[in-house]
Amino acid sequence: MTTTRIDTNPRLPGEPADIPAARPGWTLVLAALGVFLTSLDVVIVATALPTLRSELNASLADLEWTINAYNLVFACLMLTGASLGDRFGRRRLYVLGVLVFTAGSAAAALSSTADELIAARALQGVGAAVLMPLTLTLISNAFPAEKRGMAIGVWGGVSGLGVAGGPVLGGLIVDGISWQWIFWINVPVGLIVALLSARLLRESYGPRPQLDLPGLVLVGTAMLGLTWAPVRAPVVGWGSAEVIGALLAGAVLLAAFLGWEARTPNPMLPLSYFRRRGFTTANGVSFFQxxxxxxxLFMMTQLFQIGLGFSPLEAGLRILVWMAMPMLVAPIAGGLADRFGNRPFMLAGLLLQGAGAGWLALVVEPAVGYGSLIGPLIMSGVGISLCFPTVANAVVSSVPEADAGLAAGTNSALRELGGVFGIAILAAVFAAHGGYGSPTEFIDGFKPAIWVAAGVPLLGAVFALMAPSHAQEKQSRLLSTQ
Known part of the structure; x- marks a missing residue:
């Protein structure tokens, strides 16, 4: 008797017929390596900020732009990247995103001015915006719901490895070779990930065959306005016409996007998802965290070098107790969330993150001993680690599996928007109270800035308190599969 097999995961034209479906293990490895690239790059650049300031004659605004150019493009294009993956193939776009990120890294390494470096960082942001949301889509499709928290915990742990290794690796490179090699190191890793992904991942598509082009334009320009304002505010002032105009334009365009999505037959982001407590609360937690x-991070890497006089490598080693926590704690938190739910870990994480930052603000002073900083750094790092996997798990588990990419893209866009606001707000507080004239002057600005960082997680804790219970999460997953 002959049976017919229906292939629900079609091959690309010309793809060899003997390629099996990607195993969950390979999918997790390749997705985790993609997020490793993006997480490593943010931190490793932050470690090199004082060196970039001197070698490229970069101003405070230039230093902010070396991080914000990446985050701004990342935030603006995140939903676009997720939608393109659903339309043209997730494997294809994942490989393309990795290659664009790798090309941006090479361009950054070849930069000779701050402007060239900022442009290259923007190109890296384009690649990251495509690949980042697809990492969670790949994992969600490869693992059943009851094991997804563990897999996302590993994903968060590898992301933590990039964050943890960034300061040390950046210090080694900047001290031992040159700052350019913090970007060159991405090139071989990116090429390997792209080649393996093209060979081992199977192609899949999202549930919407048509691109929502008006939605893509509206959300991209809205995010541009909302991120441009905090990026420019430290230079031209929060009350300037440019900043107020950008915020108003972003808000109007966002309202237009929501109005369009409510009436178009093929929305890129179904607004009904925001009526799901798991989706909305997890995104609120992520934004404020x-x-x-x-x-x-923007302030801490400079504290150890400018405020306390350590070299880049010495600073990286001392930050490690903070940045290594996600690598150690996130996989455990992800596994436990499968048993106890996401809400308790998100709430505890935000409270620990805020308490650690407040403790740090209390003890920092000129010539403070490193031993006084270890406790608050560990506390804050553990808090961050509890949120990483549980927020991601809550977001993708609250929508149908086919829309995991859009859910991850929405979460990543809000997270990057939060990052841009965070750097701008803390830089503005720092500039209002201190400066780079001396270590004492730097710490005078650092303390009030970190006090702000300590208070913001409490806003996220309000969302965590409203998150669904474990029983409600399980019921939501069941409904999402029907």
Whole structure:
């Protein structure tokens, strides 16, 4: 008797017929390597900021742009990347995103001015916006719901490895070779990931065959306005016409996007998802957590070098106790969330992150001993680690599996928007109270900036308190599969 097999995961034209479906293990490895590239790059650049300031004659605004150019493009194109993956193939776009990120890294390494470096960082952001949301889509499609928290915990742990290794690796490279090699190191890793992904991942598509082009334009320009304002505010002032105009334009375009999505037959982002508590609360947690996290990172890497006089490598080693926590704690938190739900870990994580930052603000002073900083750094790092996998798990588990990419893209866009606001807000507070004139002057600005970073997670904790319980999460997953 002859049976007919229906292939629900069609091959690309010309793809060899003997390529099997990607195993979950390979999918997890390749997705985790993709997120490793993007997470490593944010931190490793932050470690090199003082060196870039001197060798490229970069101003404070230039230093912000070396991070914000990446985050701004990342935030603006995140939903676009997820939608393109659903339309043209997730494997194809994942490989393309990795290659674009790798090309941006090479361009950054070849930069000779701050402007060239900023442009290259924007190109890296384009690649990251495509590949980042697809990492969670790949994992969600490869693992059943009851094991997804563990897999996303590993994903968060590898992301933590990039964050943890960034300061040390950046210090080694900047001290031992040159700052350009913090970008060159991405090139071989990116090429290997792209080649393996093209060979081992199977192609899949999202549930919407048509691109929502008006939606893509509206959300991209809305995010541009909303991110441009905090990026420019430290230079031209929060009350300037440019900043107020950008915020108003972003808000109007966002409202137009929501209005369009409510009536178009093929929305890129179904607005009904925001009526799901798991989706909305997890995104709120992520937004406020990232304001604190990236704002703190921007200030912390400079504290150890400018405020306390350590070399890039010495600074990286001392930051390691903070940045290594996701690598150690996130896989455990992800596994436990499968048993106990995401809400308790998100709430505890935000409270620990804020308490650690507040403790740090209390003890930092000129010539403070490193031993006084270890406790607050570990506390804050553990808090961050509890949120990483549980937020991601809550977001993708609250929507149908086919829309995991759009859910991840929405979460990543809000997270990057939070990062841009975080750097701008903390830089503005720092500039209002201190400066780069001396270590004492730097710490005078650092302390109030970190106090702001300590308070912001409390806003995220409000969303965590409203998150669904474990029983409600399981019921939501069941409904999503029907």
């Amino acid at each position: 990232t304001i604190s996290l990236l704002g703190s």
